[in-house]
Amino acid sequence: MSKLRVGILGCAKIAEKYAIRAFQAIDNAEVVSIASRDSRKAKEWASRFGIKNGESYEDLISSPEVDAVYIPLPVGLHKEWVLKAATKKKHIISEKSLAGDFASVKEIADAARKNNVVLYENFMCDFHPQHEAVLSLIKDGKVGKPFIFQGFFGIPPLADDNIRYDKNLGGGSLNDAGVYTVFMARKILGMEPLTATCTLYNDGGHQVDVKGTAKLEFPDGMEALLAFSFDALYQSNYSVWGEKGLIKVARAYSIPPDVKPTIELTTNENSKEAVTQIDAPAANHFELSFSDFCDTVLNKNQRTDKINKTYAGLVSHAKVIEAMRISARENRKVSLTELF
Numbered sequence: 001m002s003k004l005r006v007g008i009l010g011c012a013k014i015a016e017k018y019a020i021r022a023f024q025a026i027d028n029a030e031v032v033s034i035a036s037r038d039s040r041k042a043k044e045w046a047s048r049f050g051i052k053n054g055e056s057y058e059d060l061i062s063s064p065e066v067d068a069v070y071i072p073l074p075v076g077l078h079k080e081w082v083l084k085a086a087t088k089k090k091h092i093i094s095e096k097s098l099a100g101d102f103a104s105v106k107e108i109a110d111a112a113r114k115n116n117v118v119l120y121e122n123f124m125c126d127f128h129p130q131h132e133a134v135l136s137l138i139k140d141g142k143v144g145k146p147f148i149f150q151g152f153f154g155i156p157p158l159a160d161d162n163i164r165y166d167k168n169l170g171g172g173s174l175n176d177a178g179v180y181t182v183f184m185a186r187k188i189l190g191m192e193p194l195t196a197t198c199t200l201y202n203d204g205g206h207q208v209d210v211k212g213t214a215k216l217e218f219p220d221g222m223e224a225l226l227a228f229s230f231d232a233l234y235q236s237n238y239s240v241w242g243e244k245g246l247i248k249v250a251r252a253y254s255i256p257p258d259v260k261p262t263i264e265l266t267t268n269e270n271s272k273e274a275v276t277q278i279d280a281p282a283a284n285h286f287e288l289s290f291s292d293f294c295d296t297v298l299n300k301n302q303r304t305d306k307i308n309k310t311y312a313g314l315v316s317h318a319k320v321i322e323a324m325r326i327s328a329r330e331n332r333k334v335s336l337t338e339l340f
Contacts, residue, residue, distance in 0.1 A: 002028070002298075003027075003028055003029055003030045003294075004028060004029050004030070004067050004068050004091075004294040004297050004298055005030050005032045005065055005066055005067045005068070006023055006029050006030065006031050006032065006066070006067070006068050006069070006070060006294075007031075007032060007033040007034065007035065007055075007060045007061070007063065007066040007068070007069045007070070007090075008020060008023075008031060008033070008034040008035065008051075008069075008070050008072070009035050009057060009060060009061070009069045009070065009071045009072075009073065009081055009085070010035065010036065010057075010071065010072050010073040010077075011034065011036045011038075011041050011042065011045050012072035012073065012095075014072045014095060015034075015070070015072045016045075018286045019070060019072060019286060019290075020034075020049050020051075021049075022284060022286035022287045022290050023070070023290050024049070024050075025284070025287050026287050026290055026291045026294065028291060028294040028295055028298060029290060029291075029294045031049070031051050032051065032052050032053065032065055032066060033046075033051060033052060033053040033054070033055055033060050033063060033065070033066055034046050034049070034051050034053070034054055034055070034060075035054070035055050035056055035057045035059070035060040036054070036056075037056070037057070039054065039055075039056065041054075042054030042055055042056070052065075053065075057081060058084075061081070061084055061085045061088045061090055062088060066090060067090065067091060067297070068090055068091035068092065068093065068118075068293075068294075068297055069081075069085045069090050069091075069092055069093075070093050070094075070122075070290075071085070071092065071093070071094040071095060072095045073095075074163050074166070074169035074170055074171070075096075075097050075099070075100055075169065075170025075171070075175050075176075076100060076166075076168055076169035076170030076171075077169065077170075078094055078095075078097070078098055078099050078108075078170070079099045079100075079104045079107070079108060082094055082098070082099075082108050082111075082119075083107070083108060083111050085117075086108070086111040086112050086114075086115045086117050086119070087111070087115060089115055089116075089117060090117065091117045091118040091119070091293075091297045092112070092117060092118070092119050092120070093119075093120040093121075093122050093289075093290070093293045094119075094120070094121055094122060095121075095122050096121050096122060096123055096175075096179050096180075096183075097121075097170070097175045097176075097179050097318075097321070098121045098314055098318065099170075099318070100170040100175065101318075101322060101325075102318045102319055102321070102322035102339060105314065105315055105318035106315055106318070109311045109314060109315050112311065113311060118293065118296050118297045118300060118307055118310075119310065119311065119314070120289070120293045120296075120310065121314045121317070122289055123179075123180070123183050123289075124285040124286050124288070124289040125180065125183075125184065125252065125253045125254070125255070125285055126183070126187065126285075126289065127283075127285045127288035127289045127292060128255060128261075128280075128283050128285040128288070129280055129281055129283055130249060130252075130255075130261045130263060130280035131184070131187065131188070131249075131252075133263055133278060133280050134188060134240065134247055134249060134263060135188065135190075137247055137263075137265060137278075138188070138240065138242075138247070141244070142244070142245050142247075142265060142267070143240060143241070143242030143243070143244055143245035143246065143247055143265075143267075144242040144243030144244035144245065145220075145242055145243050146188075146189065146222060146240050146241065146242040147221055147222050147223065147241065147242060147243070148222070148223055148224075148225065148239075148240070148241040149184075149185045149188055149189055149222070149223070149224040149225070149238065149239070149240055150224070150225045150226075150238060150239045150241070151180075151181035151184055151185055151224065151225075151226050151227075151237070151238040151239075151252070152181070152226075152227045152228070152235040152236075152237055152238070153177045153178070153180050153181050153227075153228050153235060153236050153237075153252075153253050154173070154177060154211070154227070154228055154229030154230070154231075154232040154233070154234065154235050155177070155229070155230060155232075155234055156230075156231075156232070156233065156234060157204075157230060157231050158230055164176050164208075164230060165206050165207070165208055165210075165230075166207075166208070167207040167208050171208040172200075172208035172209045172210075173200075173208075173209050173210055173211055173212055173228050173229055173230045174198075174200060174209055174212055174228065174321065174324065174325070175321075176230075177228040177229065177230070178212055178214070178226065178228035178321075178324070179317070179321060180228075180252075180253040180254075181214075181224075181226040181227075181228055181238070181253075182214075182216070182224075182226065182317065182320050182321060182324075183317060184238055184252060184253065185216060185224035185226065185238075186316075186317065186320070188238070188240060189218055189222055189224065191218055191219055191222075192218075192316055192320070192336065193216035193217060193218050193224070193320055193336060194217050194218060194219060194335065194336060195216070195217040195323075195333050195334060195335050195336065196214060196215075196216050196217075196320060196323035196324045196327050196333070196334050196336070197214065197215045197216075197327050197332075197333045197334070198212060198213070198214040198215075198323075198324035198325070198327040198328045199212060199213050199214075199327075199328055200212040200325075200328040203231060204231070209328075210229065210230045210231045211227075211228065211229035211230065211231050211232065212227070212228055212229075212324075212328065213225075213226065213227045213228075214226040214227075214324050214327075216320065236251055236252050236253045236254055236255070237249055237250050237251065237252050238252050244267060244268075245265055245266060245267040245268075246265070246266040246267075247263060247264070247265055247266075248263070248264040248266070249261070249263055250262065250264070255285065257282060257283065257284035257285075257286075257287075258282055259282055260279060260280070260281065260282040261279075261280045261282075262277050262278065262279055262280070263277075263278040263279075263280060264276070264277060264278070265278060296310075319336060319339050320336065322339055323335075323336055323338070323339060326338075
């Protein structure tokens, strides 16, 4: 098999704007089907995007012509359809958050292992080359020993009927925006946190958190300071502050494919501040994420270690998010050792 046959499970905006075209642009995937609860909508999207079939969810995950599914449904629907897809032996790349609680993520990962399927949580920012440039700066000692990661991700208020405000669909700023900052803190600092302290705010009469802040304590005295919001000026950035320097990434989590990001490195030389601009290449991180997923599936027998590491990584990530939920609910610092 030279191409993975992919089905799109749901007519979501992210699929319409980015995902379908990204799958169609890479050379190791073929989009063969799209599903909707509304059969007319599925057929209309299939016609519009040049996809073979427009089907129901059940038909898509049961189709022998589909090897893998991309799931851009609301968070509250992920568990049901990821588990059903895994049972049908379909490989899965799901939008984040993978589920609304730690227990569900563990159940999903166990189902993927049991059914021998590849499972990705689509943090597409993981694949943008600018973050490898940041890691190289840290590895080369440009900032000395890092001690603070600071990450902000937020958007202005949404329409009142937006699904991100729907508690039953897994809405909330932590599930939608905060998870990016946690993911990037873990990636850049290269380890798992020891404790989490978090505050979530339910402003404006909404049943879900619309903004939040968190502090994650890591080994070796490192910390991550995070903020996320559906109720603020747009921000999508992070910084890494160390003994010798400061790295700033101005556009970190959601970056258009035609934007060429700039990384700013600030150091002190002879008591004078020196600022260096480091250009990173533009990239379509959806295409890079999807290509990596397809390559892993197509070479699954040779990628056992990578697949197992991926399972472990998404469970570790979910554990941190759950510790943050507990902290916000119980108004206390939570040790990650409390969760197992």
